[in-house]
Amino acid sequence: MVVFSENIFSSYVKNPNLFNNKGALLHSFVPEKISYRDREIMRLSSILAPVLRGFQTNNVFIYGTCGTGKTICSKFVLNQLEEMGSNNGRAIKTIYINCKMKRVADTEYRLFAQLLRELGVAVPDTGLPTDVLYRSFFEKVDEKEQAVVIMLDEIDYLFKKVGDTFLYNLTRINEELKKARLNIIGITNDLGMRDGLDMRVKSSLGEEELLFRPYNAAELKDILRKRAEAGFMPGVVSECVLSKCAALAAQEHGDARRALDLLRVAGEIAERRGDMEILEEHVDLAEQSIDMDKVIETMRSQPKHSQAVLLSIIKLSETMKKKSSWVDKRVLTGDVFNVYTSICEENCIKTLTQRRLGDLITELDMLGIINARVISKGRYGRTREISLAINEAVLEKTKKFLVERFGY
DNA sequence: AGTCCACAGGAAGGGCAGGCGA
DNA sequence: TCGCCTGCCCTTCCTGTGGACT
Numbered sequence: 001m002v003v004f005s006e007n008i009f010s011s012y013v014k015n016p017n018l019f020n021n022k023g024a025l026l027h028s029f030v031p032e033k034i035s036y037r038d039r040e041i042m043r044l045s046s047i048l049a050p051v052l053r054g055f056q057t058n059n060v061f062i063y064g065t066c067g068t069g070k071t072i073c074s075k076f077v078l079n080q081l082e083e084m085g086s087n088n089g090r091a092i093k094t095i096y097i098n099c100k101m102k103r104v105a106d107t108e109y110r111l112f113a114q115l116l117r118e119l120g121v122a123v124p125d126t127g128l129p130t131d132v133l134y135r136s137f138f139e140k141v142d143e144k145e146q147a148v149v150i151m152l153d154e155i156d157y158l159f160k161k162v163g164d165t166f167l168y169n170l171t172r173i174n175e176e177l178k179k180a181r182l183n184i185i186g187i188t189n190d191l192g193m194r195d196g197l198d199m200r201v202k203s204s205l206g207e208e209e210l211l212f213r214p215y216n217a218a219e220l221k222d223i224l225r226k227r228a229e230a231g232f233m234p235g236v237v238s239e240c241v242l243s244k245c246a247a248l249a250a251q252e253h254g255d256a257r258r259a260l261d262l263l264r265v266a267g268e269i270a271e272r273r274g275d276m277e278i279l280e281e282h283v284d285l286a287e288q289s290i291d292m293d294k295v296i297e298t299m300r301s302q303p304k305h306s307q308a309v310l311l312s313i314i315k316l317s318e319t320m321k322k323k324s325s326w327v328d329k330r331v332l333t334g335d336v337f338n339v340y341t342s343i344c345e346e347n348c349i350k351t352l353t354q355r356r357l358g359d360l361i362t363e364l365d366m367l368g369i370i371n372a373r374v375i376s377k378g379r380y381g382r383t384r385e386i387s388l389a390i391n392e393a394v395l396e397k398t399k400k401f402l403v404e405r406f407g408y
Numbered sequence: 409a410g411t412c413c414a415c416a417g418g419a420a421g422g423g424c425a426g427g428c429g430a
Numbered sequence: 431t432c433g434c435c436t437g438c439c440c441t442t443c444c445t446g447t448g449g450a451c452t
Contacts, residue, residue: 109436124426125425126426126427127426128435132436332414355443356439358416375448377414378413380412380414380450381412381415381448381449382413382414382446382449384416
């Protein structure tokens with residue numbers, strides 16, 4: 001039996017506390033002032049302002065790469081709108097839904113169920129016809145004079161999965177409402193999504209468009225400095241640490257989320273080590289740790305078949321690396337299916353069909369864990385060429401998790 | 409130019425879990 | 431409780447595809 005000489009939490013209590021307000025370093029935190037996005041905020045607020053006078057406003061489509069402030073600016077504007085509405089006696093309800101949340105809003109049924117839950121209506125996970133949810137949502141929204149603003153984040157994910165009927169239905173609800181008004185803000189990283197929309201949806205939802213450009217390194221550094229002042233104790237973060245986080249995030253198309261994650265995780269690592277301030281080496285360690293956690297957490301939540309497919313791809317990639325240079329080293333769907341089948345057999349798991357495996361490969365591709373590209377090998381058929389989209393360190397940890405899971 | 413391969417991916421339907429109303 | 435309905439996950443069946451080969 002292990003005997004502890006002192007309380008197991010004593011080192012945690014003894015270590016210096018570097019954080020002042022950790023919440024200020026999270027993505028979900030909405031600061032009082034958002035830098036370098038004045039133009040976008042003014043534009044969005046001017047589009048939504050007529051809501052305060054009880055008028056219908058245009059729907060908005062917001063584009064921009066990851067971490068360019070789309071979500072935070074939209075939330076900021078909606079908070080202000082709601083606040084002004086309550087000061088002026090206008091009923092304004094804002095709803096934020098992330099369409100990428102698996103089993104929350106990744107089908108039309110789940111989206112309407114989630115919208116109803118946000119309005120305080122209990123909805124079962126399954127069993128009801130979608131048009132019943134659709135009708136309940138319509139009735140709930142229209143039961144009083146109010147403006148409902150729905151913000152659909154990562155809308156491209158739902159669009160790719162189920163098409164644009166949910167958008168069509170939402171815009172149709174809007175046309176039929178008598179007392180209430182409904183506004184939709186669609187947020188997406190996919191600049192090409194608009195082209196795939198039905199003409200009616202396009203004209204209705206894309207009435208207004210806003211593009212968020214990426215932050216540059218100097219802007220990222222300034223944003224980080226402000227968050228660090230709120231989030232850390234004085235003297236914990238140096239200028240060179242801020243520069244390093246900003247530079248690393250700027251390399252990833254000006255992703256402010258990435259910069260914030262780097263700084264927060266570096267702080268956690270420094271605190272755990274008992275250091276008094278954050279050093280550049282903490283940022284390096286944070287960089288590895290973030291990628292690792294993201295991929296492993298994602299895979300942990302995936303069904304076992306998806307996990308087995310990824311393990312097959314990892315095993316095949318390793319085998320291909322060892323092959324001599326003149327041999328075809330590409331990982332193809334058929335090979336993945338063969339390895340996947342043997343993993344399933346060894347683990348007494350019923351194998352899925354190759355058709356279904358194709359869908360799982362598509363899902364892993366959408367999650368950014370692999371890259372899958374349809375290629376033609378001429379006389380030798382059409383297939384998908386698959387490669388891993390994660391770095392060596394993350395790959396090792398992910399492999400370890402999957403090998404422990406399947407013992408393969 | 410026509411054939412062929414190895415899938416991609418759409419459509420339809422089955423099984424299952426869960427809700428609803430009689 | 432039971433029959434019927436639904437969404438979801440999966441299989442089966444099918445057509446389409448694009449470039450190497452003949």
